[in-house]
Amino acid sequence: MFNVLAKRQLSEAVFEITVEAPEIARKVQAGQFLIIRATEDGERVPFTFSDWSAEEGWIKFIFMKVGKTSHLISHLERNDVIADVAGPLGNPTEIEDKSRIAVIGGGVGCAVAYPVARALCDAGAEVTVIMGARKGELLILKEEFEALPLKDFIIMTDDGSAGEKGLVTAPLGELCKNGELDNAFAVGPAIMMKFCAATTGEYGVPTAVSLNPIMVDGTGMCGACRVTVFGETKFGCVDGPDFDAAGVNWNELMTRQRLYQEEERVADAEYAGSCSCHI
């Protein structure tokens, strides 16, 4: 059992949970993920570490309320417990110190982008963060990003309610075109990563993406998370989660993410029927 130390609501549907996990906190590196099982009957669900403290022995993860499990954990409060927390899993993101790099975070993907941007800044890289969301109130971790020594911090929203109106690919394309980037790192919805990859690909800027396929065990045992990269089958959990964006078969990834849509609806309905809150 793992103790919840704090919960913070970051936007209408996005939450941050802090869990006491000293052994895990000692080992986490930017880009790695954890798997939680909220209850004894719970599903194993992967989340990315958004922050941690080896000294104080805690880890944080951020998630959007979308299905039964995420609803369940959005109700957790300080002193509640989570049945299982396993991690750190996956390979850390490669951090290059001399690179001029754009870190692109879309929606809740900013939870992954933040520790990566921070690690890059710590290593001495020249970091531009591009943050995107549908609307201003969905932007998360804005203050945290602002506290980093970034070269530039660009905000894009679909409706123009914060930052510039438009997609993250617009400023990304500009940076590529002006020759201001050696590398890029993108994390967010698959469709956003796909278009980031297309944008940087046009200018030959090497780009890493952090993928979020469906997983079960997260240790290389089940093969649920397989993705095709440069025509080869890779396992998201042990070969990733970061991959070279240029080789990812995006359509396959997006189709595979939809595999359990119907079951998710069933679980949501079942949960809504047994719970006083609303989904």
Added chain:
Amino acid sequence: MPYIDGKRRPSREPRQVMGMQDPKVRHRNFDEVALGFTEEQARAEADRCLQCKNPTCEQGCPVNVRIRDFIGGILDDDFCGGVAALRERNALPAVCGRVCTQETQCEAACVLSKKGTPVAIGGLERFLADWDRSREPGMRCKTVAAPRNGKRVAVIGSGPSGLACAGELSLLGYGVTVYESLHTAGGVLAYGIPEFRLPKSILQDEVEALRTARVEFKFDQVVGRITNAQELLDEQGFSAIFLGTGAGLPIFLGIPGENQNGVFSANEYLTRVNLMRAYDFPKTDTPVWRGNRVVVIGGGNVAMDSARTALRLGAAEVYLVYRRTEEEMPARIEERNHAKEEGVIFKELYAPLEVVGDQGWCTGLRVQRMRLGQPDASGRRSPMPIEGEESVIECDTVISAVGTRAHHLAGKISDVKMTDRGYVEADDDGRTSNPRIFAGGDIVTGAATVILAMGAGKKAAHAIDEYVKNRPTGAKV
């Protein structure tokens, strides 16, 4: 037991047949298929045993279970004595009584097998273990362990090899901590073997017995990520480590279309159903794909388990595609028969070519008709394609059960010497290139059986004991 002139005359009755759940009923439920011997049957079956002076059956067992003595316990009406004899060399008798390949091991070596009807050793093992389990926890037969010696050993992985190693070390007086990456113990016994073959409650009872024997379990610990061998030995004070991580990385066939929706590894399919209890969804939270027409590729026990699971999840038709004939299938005869009785359709001599689909969703498996050619180096007749004979089996689900291999996390645990294929190099007693690290089970041999893995874990426990005892005091290596 009939004695004449003080001499026992073994029964010449035919071998007892275990009761089974009716195939017409069981193919839609997850309850155990084989019902076990009744006490009467167990006595009658034990009475067939010749109690040989030189019990060849024990040599046929990878852990040399004292078979003659545990059967003797049933004969003498001393069940507890039988349990003690059984447990002395086997930490998981209720598991082994169910999933061991007795027909090729102990029972094949039974003197009576010359007449084709060996003693049902597996059935008797299961009977005794279940008899003990059915008693009040405080009343269960005691095993005698050596006094604690103050030394601690870390066991990585709680599958058959790890559990056997932990049980044996505990008997030898060691403090044992088992590190498990999942949230429950058992490894492949928990995620791979279905409820209808090995109920989880039985596995949990066996694990509980180990806990009573002061084996500590640490779950959610992905060793290689959260800690490693060097930290366990140098910082945490363990005297030695046993690596029993298994070889769980599923192999895919590498055929086109394999990453479409509806195509699963047997590991994923079985893990969702067994470990995560997806058959109870939405009462439990993990879903599983419920196909209507399911094709399973492979001919081993895992393929049988997958096919039978698909039926129980409600599939209308389940096909098993195998490129040789049933005769060459590695699955146990009993499992093959159970699968057929339940309605799995065997398609022999077909090799998979491609998963066909529509917009990323599986709609069929294109297969190649095969015939058996000349025996190859291994003596098995190799399958040869019959030119021009291709067809498509329409289906919405394909489950690939063609084996597993070592995955690279094993290499992150320690710096022991590995083979080119990613397995740990170890001798027969589990010694690796690092004197403080021992290994056994699938991570050394590649995918094998539960009992072989247990045998390796036990042998390694003795090698660990020998190493720790002979190590100069205070020596680091």
